[in-house]
Amino acid sequence: MKLEVFILYALFPVLGYAGQLGIKLTRAQSENISGGEQKAVKYNDSSYQLRTSNPRQAIEYAREARMFASSNTIEAGRGYFNEGNALANQGLYTEALIKFDSALVIFNKIENRLFTAKVLNGKGAVYGNLGNYTKALEIHFAALKIRESINDTAGIPTSLNNLGAIYQQMGDSKQAIVYFQRALELHQNRADTRNVIMTLSNIGAAYSSLQDFREALDYHRKAMELCQPLQDLFLLSSIYNNIGGDLIELGDLKGSAEFQKKCLAIKKKLGDQAGEAIVLLNIGQCFIEQKKYKEAELYLKNSHQLAVQISYTEVEKNVDLYLSDLYEKQGDTKQSLYYYKKYNILKDSLFDKEKAKDIGKVEERYEIEKAQEELQRKQQEELRQSLEKLTYRNRIQYTGIFIFIVLLFLGAFAVGKLRLPVILARVIIFFTFLIFFEFTILLVEPYIESFSNNIPLIKLLFNAAIALIIAPLHEYLEGKMKHKLIESN
Numbered sequence: 354m355k356l357e358v359f360i361l362y363a364l365f366p367v368l369g370y371a372g373q374l375g376i377k378l379t380r381a382q383s384e385n386i387s388g389g390e391q392k393a394v395k396y397n398d399s400s401y402q403l404r405t406s407n408p409r410q411a412i413e414y415a416r417e418a419r420m421f422a423s424s425n426t427i428e429a430g431r432g433y434f435n436e437g438n439a440l441a442n443q444g445l446y447t448e449a450l451i452k453f454d455s456a457l458v459i460f461n462k463i464e465n466r467l468f469t470a471k472v473l474n475g476k477g478a479v480y481g482n483l484g485n486y487t488k489a490l491e492i493h494f495a496a497l498k499i500r501e502s503i504n505d506t507a508g509i510p511t512s513l514n515n516l517g518a519i520y521q522q523m524g525d526s527k528q529a530i531v532y533f534q535r536a537l538e539l540h541q542n543r544a545d546t547r548n549v550i551m552t553l554s555n556i557g558a559a560y561s562s563l564q565d566f567r568e569a570l571d572y573h574r575k576a577m578e579l580c581q582p583l584q585d586l587f588l589l590s591s592i593y594n595n596i597g598g599d600l601i602e603l604g605d606l607k608g609s610a611e612f613q614k615k616c617l618a619i620k621k622k623l624g625d626q627a628g629e630a631i632v633l634l635n636i637g638q639c640f641i642e643q644k645k646y647k648e649a650e651l652y653l654k655n656s657h658q659l660a661v662q663i664s665y666t667e668v669e670k671n672v673d674l675y676l677s678d679l680y681e682k683q684g685d686t687k688q689s690l691y692y693y694k695k696y697n698i699l700k701d702s703l704f705d706k707e708k709a710k711d712i713g714k715v716e717e718r719y720e721i722e723k724a725q726e727e728l729q730r731k732q733q734e735e736l737r738q739s740l741e742k743l744t745y746r747n748r749i750q751y752t753g754i755f756i757f758i759v760l761l762f763l764g765a766f767a768v769g770k771l772r773l774p775v776i777l778a779r780v781i782i783f784f785t786f787l788i789f790f791e792f793t794i795l796l797v798e799p800y801i802e803s804f805s806n807n808i809p810l811i812k813l814l815f816n817a818a819i820a821l822i823i824a825p826l827h828e829y830l831e832g833k834m835k836h837k838l839i840e841s842n
Contacts, residue, residue, distance in 0.1 A: 393422035393432070400435040404442055411439035427468065430459035434472050446479050453479070458732065470499040470508055474515060481519045489519045510539035514552055521555070526562040533559060550576045550588055557595055561602075570599035590619035594632060601639060610639040630659040630668045634675065641679055649679055670699035754792055790823055 400414035419432035437452035453476045460469045473496035480489035497512035499505075517532035533556045540548040557572035573595045580589050593616035600609035613636045620629040633656035640649035653672050660668040673696035680688035794816060801815045 389421040393418045393428035397431040404438040408439035408442045430456045470496040510536040526559040529559045550580045566599045566602040590616045606642045
């Protein structure tokens with residue numbers, strides 16, 4: 354019986370490392386922070402750090418942050434961004450994209466390009482998970498372009514890494530490696546060890562996809578050497594698992610089992626039951642290949658028990674396949690057939706689930722597009738109302754200015770009937786025509802802009818032409834008023 358290899362290779366799309374986990378921020382603690390914005394910062398920081406380990410709590414903190422934050426500020430935008438990240442980690446992609454779009458509205462309004470790129474990064478990851486790779490690439494490239502324009506040295510390799518992850522999801526491992534290598538070089542230049550480790554692991558996983566397991570092992574070992582001093586157990590367990598996968602493909606069954614056991618110890622320490630079930634299965638596979646059937650049966654049964662307990666059907670299915678192979682090798686045809694039938698039943702049920710997921714993805718894309726269209730419609734309506742208010746305000750102001758200029762002209766004509774000093778009369782007349790000239794420029798400026806394309810020389814020529822048109826009128830009226838003023842005096 355030809356068995357499929359069931360080794361988990363870790364792929365790390367770098368969305369921003371979480372840092373400390375398990376932060377508890379109580380309402381009582383928040384009261385000690387002075388100022389609403391400072392409270393918003395505190396809640397947002399906690400939300401960001403908990404977005405993967407405790408997404409529900411992260412959502413609560415993000416909403417609290419928005420309550421304290423002023424509208425159209427960085428912290429208000431971060432609140433939406435953090436909530437979107439937490440929702441995405443729960444698989445609630447439609448809601449996540451709506452929150453990301455709300456964050457983008459704020460960051461675009463305040464022209465914060467750094468956070469605009471971060472939000473685009475999150476959106477790209479969501480579209481990748483939905484299988485819409487074209488959209489994901491488009492968004493990640495847009496984020497990369499922004500980061501390059503503002504010289505975001507930390508963000509550029511993150512975008513490159515995420516582009517590599519999308520190409521890897523598409524099955525184009527060669528192109529994925531190109532982007533991972535570019536990201537690796539930039540992370541190394543910044544001495545960003547954690548991201549170097551994750552990128553090395555990504556390159557190793559890509560080479561595994563290309564069946565080049567020696568090259569994959571080389572990159573995974575480099576990642577391990579850098580990771581061991583950090584004592585980052587999550588990263589280290591994934592790397593041990595990857596090395597075990599490489600070794601089993603290269604025929605080193607004993608070495609593979611050793612690394613899988615190291616990984617298993619960490620998974621148990623972290624309480625990662627899903628990871629533990631996978632590693633137990635991998636170790637069982639190694640013992641089958643070594644013909645250590647009792648040990649293999651023990652590990653496979655433990656993996657099966659845990660997979661059933663946590664409803665991890667994919668692992669349960671693969672355990673059934675390996676148990677069938679195990680009993681076949683031992684000559685127990687009845688048991689072998691029993692587990693093979695179970696394997697086929699679970700495989701068919703998973704196939705139906707996968708089809709349902711695909712249908713769900715199509716439906717979710719429809720809901721996302723509908724929600725985005727509604728958001729766009731609201732934004733356009735808000736813009737229309739804003740323009741209407743602006744037009745109404747300008748109309749009122751123009752009317753007021755026009756009335757004021759008419760009153761000025763009437764006042765200027767009245768100067769001739771008053772006994773005023775000649776200098777003061779000239780100042781009044783000059784001021785009246787100056788205001789009239791400026792008002793005329795203000796009225797025709799939009800038309801001038803459309804012709805001049807904002808070229809200063811052309812605008813100057815237009816203004817000079819207006820001045821030449823007004824000059825004869827100014828000279829005529831000024832002469833009349835001066836004549837009356839002299840007669841009156």
